[in-house]
Amino acid sequence: RDRPKKAGRGLRDLFQGTRAQRAVEHSEAFFRRGLVTAKVTAYLEDGAVPDRSILVQERVRDAKPADEVIPDLDPLKAREAVALIGRTLRRMHDWGLRNRDLKRDNLWLSLDGEGVIFLDLDGVRQTRSGTVDWEKRARDLAHFDGSILDRNAVPTGLRLRALDAYIGANLPANLNLRAFVRKVAQLAQASRERRLQRRAESPV
Numbered sequence: 001r002d003r004p005k006k007a008g009r010g011l012r013d014l015f016q017g018t019r020a021q022r023a024v025e026h027s028e029a030f031f032r033r034g035l036v037t038a039k040v041t042a043y044l045e046d047g048a049v050p051d052r053s054i055l056v057q058e059r060v061r062d063a064k065p066a067d068e069v070i071p072d073l074d075p076l077k078a079r080e081a082v083a084l085i086g087r088t089l090r091r092m093h094d095w096g097l098r099n100r101d102l103k104r105d106n107l108w109l110s111l112d113g114e115g116v117i118f119l120d121l122d123g124v125r126q127t128r129s130g131t132v133d134w135e136k137r138a139r140d141l142a143h144f145d146g147s148i149l150d151r152n153a154v155p156t157g158l159r160l161r162a163l164d165a166y167i168g169a170n171l172p173a174n175l176n177l178r179a180f181v182r183k184v185a186q187l188a189q190a191s192r193e194r195r196l197q198r199r200a201e202s203p204v
Contacts, residue, residue, distance in 0.1 A: 020055045026097075026121035033095050035088065037118045057119065062111050067153045069109040081113035082158045086165030088116040089141065093132040098125045102140045103147035134175055138183045141166065145184065146191025 020043035027037045039058040063069075066085060070078050085107070092099065099106070101123030108117040132140075141163065148154050163184065171177065 020122070022124070023055055023120070023122040026124040026126070029097065029124075029126060030092075030118060030121065033091070033097070035092060035097075035118060036115060037121060055122075060108055060117055060119070063108045063115070063117055064111065065104045066107050066109045066116075067104050067148050067151050069111060069113060070154050070158065072111075073113050077113050078158060079161055081109060082154070082162040083165035084114070085109070085116055086162040087168070089144075090166045090168060093137050093140070096127040096130045096132060098127065098132045098136055099123055099140055100125065100143070102144040104144070104151065105147070107144065134172070134180060138180060139187060142184045142187030143191055145188040146195070149188055150192045150195050 020040075024040050024043065027040050030037045038060050040055065041058050042056040043054060066081075070081055073081055089102075099118070099121070101120060106118065106120045106123075108119060109115065110117070145159060145163075148159060163181065167177065167180075
């Protein structure tokens, strides 16, 4: 993946690390916690204050974006696969890892639906508190759900099952579950609408 830097990003990278460096660091953090990622095999920074990052990741065999795998699974396997996604994302957040770029392109499933693989981890943040607050969890989940909703390949019932598996039984006493689910749905719809607007505005 070859990605130019946004204006002003180069100076910030001197203190925070470049995109490629962060992707390597976060890949190692995921691995330590038993979360599967595409292995980073090489990266290149261009410029004294790097203005371009080139990241090379190992090819993920027998896997595709989750919303391409799920429709091809039998109903029972599909339900198990979306529940696995929900539980995996809950583990990620419970361990203090937040992915601000969580979307269909960055979360793959093995073709049998039994393995979740994370890609493109430069958008990950590790919290100092050791867990992710529920406001930010809602935003991560909505960003992913909005990308799935945009493709319209996974039925609403399966998307809700993934959220139900994420929530599970271990919830903070002060969490308003109904408000949390409503917020995820609203943010997901807003995320989808932004994608549609960007496509409408982009030149053909």
